[in-house]
Amino acid sequence: MISWREVVVSFGDVVVVGPVTLTVGDGEWVGLIGPNGAGKSTLLKAAVGIVPHEGVVDLGDRKGEAGKDIAWMPQRPLLPDEMNVANYVLLGRTPHLGYLGSESGHDLDSVRNAIERLELVDLSDRPLSTLSGGEAQRAVLARALAQEAPVLLLDEPTSALDVGHQQQVMELIDQLRREDGLTVLSAIHDLTLAGQYTDRLVMMDHGVVVADGSAREVLTEERIMDHYEARVRVAESNEDGLTVTPMRRPQ
Amino acid sequence: MRAAAGARPIAPARIGAGRWLVAAGLLLVAVLAGLLAGSVPLDPVDVVRALADRLPLITVEHGLDEVQTRLLFELRMPRVVMGGLVGAVLAVAGAGYQGVFRNPLADPYLLGVAAGAGLGATAVIGTGAGPAAIPIVAFVGGMAAVGATYVLSRTVGGRTTTSLILAGVAVAAFATAIQTFLLQRSYETLREVYSWILGRLVTVGWAEVWSLLPYALLASSVLVALRRLLDVLGLGDEEAVGLGVNVTGVRRLVVVAATLATAAAVSVSGLIGFVGIIVPHIIRMLTGWSYRVIVPLSLVVGATFLIVADLGARTLVAPAELPIGVVTAFIGAPFFLLVLRTTRGSS
Numbered sequence: 095m096i097s098w099r100e101v102v103v104s105f106g107d108v109v110v111v112g113p114v115t116l117t118v119g120d121g122e123w124v125g126l127i128g129p130n131g132a133g134k135s136t137l138l139k140a141a142v143g144i145v146p147h148e149g150v151v152d153l154g155d156r157k158g159e160a161g162k163d164i165a166w167m168p169q170r171p172l173l174p175d176e177m178n179v180a181n182y183v184l185l186g187r188t189p190h191l192g193y194l195g196s197e198s199g200h201d202l203d204s205v206r207n208a209i210e211r212l213e214l215v216d217l218s219d220r221p222l223s224t225l226s227g228g229e230a231q232r233a234v235l236a237r238a239l240a241q242e243a244p245v246l247l248l249d250e251p252t253s254a255l256d257v258g259h260q261q262q263v264m265e266l267i268d269q270l271r272r273e274d275g276l277t278v279l280s281a282i283h284d285l286t287l288a289g290q291y292t293d294r295l296v297m298m299d300h301g302v303v304v305a306d307g308s309a310r311e312v313l314t315e316e317r318i319m320d321h322y323e324a325r326v327r328v329a330e331s332n333e334d335g336l337t338v339t340p341m342r343r344p345q
Numbered sequence: 346m347r348a349a350a351g352a353r354p355i356a357p358a359r360i361g362a363g364r365w366l367v368a369a370g371l372l373l374v375a376v377l378a379g380l381l382a383g384s385v386p387l388d389p390v391d392v393v394r395a396l397a398d399r400l401p402l403i404t405v406e407h408g409l410d411e412v413q414t415r416l417l418f419e420l421r422m423p424r425v426v427m428g429g430l431v432g433a434v435l436a437v438a439g440a441g442y443q444g445v446f447r448n449p450l451a452d453p454y455l456l457g458v459a460a461g462a463g464l465g466a467t468a469v470i471g472t473g474a475g476p477a478a479i480p481i482v483a484f485v486g487g488m489a490a491v492g493a494t495y496v497l498s499r500t501v502g503g504r505t506t507t508s509l510i511l512a513g514v515a516v517a518a519f520a521t522a523i524q525t526f527l528l529q530r531s532y533e534t535l536r537e538v539y540s541w542i543l544g545r546l547v548t549v550g551w552a553e554v555w556s557l558l559p560y561a562l563l564a565s566s567v568l569v570a571l572r573r574l575l576d577v578l579g580l581g582d583e584e585a586v587g588l589g590v591n592v593t594g595v596r597r598l599v600v601v602a603a604t605l606a607t608a609a610a611v612s613v614s615g616l617i618g619f620v621g622i623i624v625p626h627i628i629r630m631l632t633g634w635s636y637r638v639i640v641p642l643s644l645v646v647g648a649t650f651l652i653v654a655d656l657g658a659r660t661l662v663a664p665a666e667l668p669i670g671v672v673t674a675f676i677g678a679p680f681f682l683l684v685l686r687t688t689r690g691s692s
Binding site for chain 1: 355570586587588624634635
């Protein structure tokens with residue numbers, strides 16, 4: 095599990111996040127939604143120590159070491175052109191190595207395992223620059239998985255992908271968290287996907303949590319108008335949940 | 346069942362025995378050539394035998410007389426060893442700067458570090474303080490220069506490749522201006538400093554070798570030890586922090602080590618430019634992206650490169666000698682443009 099308690103992030107005098115109090119339970123997948131600039135990415139970064147914060151980020155019986163206890167996947171990962179997939183995933187073992195260490199057999203096994211589960215075996219010696227968007231996203235996920243951290247923070251894992259790859263990645267995250275009992279918090283823009291796949295939705299706006307609950311509770315037309323200034327239709331689709339469809343303004 | 350491709354081993358980037366052999370072989374050839382070149386011809390077989398004779402527990406007969414033996418061990422040998430050491434540390438410093446700044450054009454010369462160190466060294470020579478103070482003051486000058494370059498590049502133009510280099514040019518010009526000012530005021534040291542500015546390995550003896558060695562060993566050990574983390578820094582600061590790396594600490598340590606190496610090299614040999622950009626790039630072109638490969642190989646290839654460049658400096662206009670800085674700049678400037686073209690093309 096991971097919880098933020100009274101977490102505040104400010105740049106100079108400007109408070110960009112908080113105070114936020116939020117808990118994601120063991121094995122739970124929470125979708126973090128909200129308009130651009132709501133503070134979703136910053137909240138995730140605060141947990142890993144990329145931005146300094148006040149308040150407490152608590153991982154229960156874990157110490158909350160960046161990398162070891164929390165794996166963070168950025169929105170736009172920097173992929174060194176010539177690095178190959180295997181070596182990229184291998185960098186996920188960094189938190190376990192110490193500054194002067196080198197990889198043990200166990201480290202290589204973890205990497206092999208991550209590569210196999212994300213079906214990157216045939217791509218493992220390909221340079222990152224030759225991967226398609228979907229393949230690159232899988233490589234980044236594999237690197238996060240190789241960290242073997244119990245908590246996974248994903249910043250817009252599907253933003254660069256077409257609808258087919260979006261579904262693939264969401265299915266994959268679902269499978270991984272079920273198999274490994276991972277705790278997942280993912281910032282996500284697509285409200286329909288967010289509602290269909292995650293256990294719970296948390297909506298942020300102007301740095302604070304404005305709604306927290308099931309998709310049916312959080313995704314209402316009024317709330318989306320209030321916070322996104324978007325006209326949408328929320329409809330029951332089938333047993334999978336809701337669909338959120340943008341509506342054009344009347345001419 | 347595993348597909349055939351699944352059997353492909355997952356292995357960190359490494360140098361491999363073949364590359365080590367080639368690099369070491371080239372270094373050996375360069376060393377021998379460096380020992381043989383000169384106005385007094387020495388028989389290659391005798392030189393090899395005389396070298397073997399110096400190894401512990403081995404006695405080998407050789408045909409060199411006493412004068413030739415002294416020429417070999419007191420004049421040519423320290424010069425070759427010094428060339429190798431200076432080349433090794435300048436190349437590895439370049440690789441280190443390129444890693445922490447994520448900038449393929451970073452180089453002790455282009456970042457202004459060499460000029461800052463040169464200013465420090467000039468100040469020491471000008472005041473007539475002992476030679477032992479030179480590397481330390483040169484280090485202070487180098488650190489001030491690299492700090493100024495970094496801060497300047499961030500304030501003017503974010504973190505682009507060229508803004509760092511432009512800032513380095515400005516800092517180097519400023520340091521050089523102060524240096525010239527100091528020189529004007531102490532006319533008697535002008536000649537001494539001028540010959541040193543152009544880079545020289547001419548007057549080197551074992552004393553200079555021993556004065557450089559501890560700094561070279563310390564700085565290279567730090568850079569070699571941190572080579573894997575340079576690959577992690579390649580993912581960007583945020584991701585490196587996310588992977589549990591103390592980015593600021595690692596960056597400082599690498600910059601301090603690379604600057605120490607540069608300052609020590611500059612103190613004994615003057616300003617020898619472009620080694621830090623040429624050598625890591627040749628290695629990168631031949632072996633790929635990983636600093637796990639680039640950093641250790643830079644030591645060996647850098648040593649080879651500067652021994653060969655010195656050979657050129659000694660023989661191209663014999664019996665006169667070119668400053669070695671002129672030789673490296675002759676190769677380095679076009680090379681720099683080539684790298685600039687390719688990096689700008691890809692970004």
